[in-house]
Amino acid sequence: MENHKKTSSKNNKGYYVKMKLMHKHGRPQQEKNNSFHKYFKWILWLSLSLYFFTSYLISNNNNNHHDHQPTHIIKSLSQSFSTNKTTSPPQQSHNTNIKNLKVFIYELPPKYNTNWLSNERCKTHLFASEVAIHRALLTSDVRTFDPYDADFFFVPVYVSCNFSTVNGFPAIGHARSLISSAVHLISSDYPFWNRSRGSDHVFVASHDFGSCFHTLEDVAMKDGVPEIMKKSIVLQTFGVTYDHPCQKVEHVVIPPFVSPGSIRNTMKSFPVNGRRDIWVFFRGKMEVHPKNVSGRFYSKKVRTVIWKKFNGDRRFFLQRRRFAGYQSEIARSVFCLCPLGWAPWSPRLVESVALGCVPVIIADGIRLPFPSAVKWSEISVMVAERDVWRLGEILENVAASNLSSIQRNLWDPRTRKALLFNGRVQEGDATWQVLHSLSKKVDRSYRSSRVSRQLDFDT
Ligand SMILES: *[C@@H]1O[C@H](CO)[C@@H](O)[C@H](O)[C@H]1NC(C)=O
Ligand SMILES: *[C@@H]1O[C@H](CO)[C@@H](O)[C@H](O)[C@H]1NC(C)=O
Ligand SMILES: *[C@@H]1O[C@H](CO)[C@@H](O)[C@H](O)[C@H]1NC(C)=O
């Protein structure tokens, strides 16, 4: 980056010297015009490269800047460049809804987000969609540096990376205070929160019970969604079809984070349509007892029933212990069990889909991510919690009737891509699906409502 700056200023000086020399020697008019033309072209080139360079700087600097001053300068620079829409870089968007969408990303002090990345796990563990979405948005076409031009405001707070030194689980006890402190900051520094009371602001809540920020369901339900974000939009992994206090907020159900790199690596050795020598696969804790919540009578027994009934059945490959190479087992399996655990959702769902193993979803009332992109009923087998003891029979029936059509749907690359968050937004990937979902909520956009009011006035 330093080099770039140096060469630019050197060129600049060189040009000045040239101009002076030419002036002195009194070139003919024709040539003067010519050089003016060249000068203009050069300025245009400089502006464009500055634009690209600064936007590159901003997106790359964001992880590690301690000094705010330069960023502000860069911001105002790129703002002034982007005021002329026709000279801004071509938007390579694919969907008209998304193309028109504009998202402003708050630049919060690093204690709210990037400081947590000092722990490597922060950007790879199953709650890491809070990091992944932020990163992908920073370089995406929908990003605007002009908050007055934004439909939505993304508040990047990482709350899942305070890993317990005892058991390695994320301690999310600080989540509520961290978020409210961030909201306090943005609502005093900028007018946008107060203007809409946060309704066009977007948060990520990627843990078990989403925006309730507690790992135990009964406590989570009692605490509910923090008052401060009740009017906002939450991207959360938790979603159920029945009434639940942890989804009493405008929200989008998102998949848990699974590293796309790990999926690619596994697929190198195990292509999606390769041999699958395991019929039914499950690896994980067999005695999970989710909280006893009325109306969910069978839930706490599901895994125990699976273990008791099918351990020793030759068709089932059931393992209790953790194993680093479990992705290759998924890639070798026809059916992958995705029973509920603490919460209805599980990373198994994403890994099964991405690796082409038919997910067998055993979680009554679960609401699955991105239903408009992933036709869940066509790529999975849903088994009611109370029917889990009949699993063998149910899967035999599927294998005898429509397994190949389920696999064909599942192996569609578009389906397998939709649940993965890439470093940069790719058409159809998980961040793209998030943006697609946001574009359906554009009625919350202050900017859009202003535009439509304007239109009303005009007509
Ligand atoms: C934007 O740039 C175009 C082409 O470079 C130019 O024709 C137009 O007048 C500019 N508009 C404004 C508002 O500066
Ligand atoms: C991290 O979690 C622990 C509890 O496990 C808590 O004592 C500590 O204050 C948390 N750290 C931050 C920075 O919130
Ligand atoms: C937004 O409202 C809060 C609470 O009423 C107030 O303290 C804050 O100063 C307001 N922010 C702005 C930018 O006016």
Ligand SMILES: *[C@@H]1O[C@H](CO)[C@@H](O)[C@H](O)[C@H]1NC(C)=O
């Ligand atoms: C589970 O909840 C139901 C209804 O809320 C209650 O009747 C039952 O006693 C509870 N069971 C246990 C083991 O707590």
Ligand SMILES: *[C@@H]1O[C@H](CO)[C@@H](O)[C@H](O)[C@H]1NC(C)=O
């Ligand atoms: C497969 O068959 C089952 C039972 O006959 C049915 O419920 C399910 O919708 C079918 N799935 C597909 C993708 O055809």
